[in-house]
Amino acid sequence: MSEYEFVLSSGERIPIVITTRRGLRNITLRPKTRPAREIHISKPWMTSTTTALKFLEQKRRWCERIFDTAPQKVCIKSGDxxxxxxxxxxxxxxxxxxxxxxxxxxxxxxxxxxxxxxxxxxxxxxxxxxxxxxxxxxxxxxxxxxxxxxxxxxxxxxxxxxxxxxxxxxxxxxxxxxxxxxxxxxxxxxxxxxxxxxxxxxxxxxxxxxxxxxxxxxxxxxxxxxxxxxxxxxx
Ligand SMILES: [Zn+2]
Structure with a gap:
């Protein structure tokens, strides 16, 4: 389980995967809808996780739109x-x-x-x-x-x-x-x-x-x- 989650207006919880990269100058956000619905954040070494998460929050509308328009995955379980x-x-x-x-x-x-x-x-x-x-x-x-x-x-x-x-x-x-x-x-x-x-x-x-x-x-x-x-x- 991911330590951080991004909660969509629909209530769906999207796991956030944060990686730190040396030499990176800016925070980059990659909302992924396949194969799993996740948000990947790469941040520079000096940027705190809190700052990265705040940045993501500023981009909420953009993220929400990506997850809203992507076809929803159906989870399968025993008995289905x-x-x-x-x-x-x-x-x-x-x-x-x-x-x-x-x-x-x-x-x-x-x-x-x-x-x-x-x-x-x-x-x-x-x-x-x-x-x-x-x-x-x-x-x-x-x-x-x-x-x-x-x-x-x-x-x-x-x-x-x-x-x-x-x-x-x-x-x-x-x-x-x-x-x-x-x-x-x-x-x-x-x-x-x-x-x-x-x-x-x-x-x-x-x-x-x-x-x-x-x-x-x-x-x-x-x-x-x-x-x-x-x-x-x-x-
Ligand atoms: Zn053909």
Whole structure:
């Protein structure tokens, strides 16, 4: 727990992380909304913590606006049900076990039981979803002709791009797509695979996307435009 907190008008308590740096001339404030909501303050050696906190208070309106406009993170805890990769998954914590258990029920819902300490719960769930996401992406890739397969697949956590393709042959995807409807995720994968044939967004490119994806490309695109930001609500 952080020693200092910044209390927003909403009542939310934002931890403050203060670091002292030699050679620094001014106090710098960095309100961060991802991955955690925190305020980072760097202060010169000679500046007291009280002065730094007073400075932050002077910038309250600016800080409040940043935290107000950023999408609020949803904390997850044992017992919660979240949806990813097309499944409703009940999360459970069992500190007595070391490995994760993933049990798929008859109705296609699932239970994820993670072990380890309580402080590691979110991290373990996140890592599990990332790993599952990568394997589902690979399965999707394997449904298209081999000549379209990338050399390597990587996962990223970018908010600006859902997928990208490098000249070295690495195809990258934002693992946040795990929280999108299954077909929306599949659309992004097929979009990138179509770039193996057409590097542009020409009509020929879109024709290839449609061939790979099937009917409904426009719908998947629209869904991402409208709901994309919501894919960042967890973790
Ligand atoms: Zn593209």
């Amino acid at each position: 049900v979240i949806e990813f990769l097309g499944r409703r998954v009940t999360l459970q914590h069992n500190p007595a076990q070391r490995l994760n258990d993933f049990i798929i029920n008859d109705d296609n819902s699932a239970t994820l039981i993670v072990g380890g300490g309580a402080d590691m719960f979110e991290r373990r769930v996140r890592d599990f979803i990332k790993a599952q996401f990568l394997s589902v992406v690979k399965q999707m890739i394997h449904t298209v002709p081999r000549n379209l397969w990338p050399r390597r697949v990587a996962i990223r956590d970018t908010s600006s791009r859902w997928g990208s393709c490098s000249t070295s042959g690495t195809m990258s995807f934002s693992w946040r797509l795990a929280f999108a409807p299954y077909d929306v995720m599949r659309y992004v994968v097929m979009h990138e695979l179509a770039h193996m044939v057409h590097m542009d967004h020409s009509p020929e490119f879109w024709q290839t996307v449609s061939q790979l994806y099937g009917f409904g490309v426009e719908r998947a695109r629209r869904w991402l435009n409208v709901h994309g930001a919501e894919l960042h609500k967890y973790f």
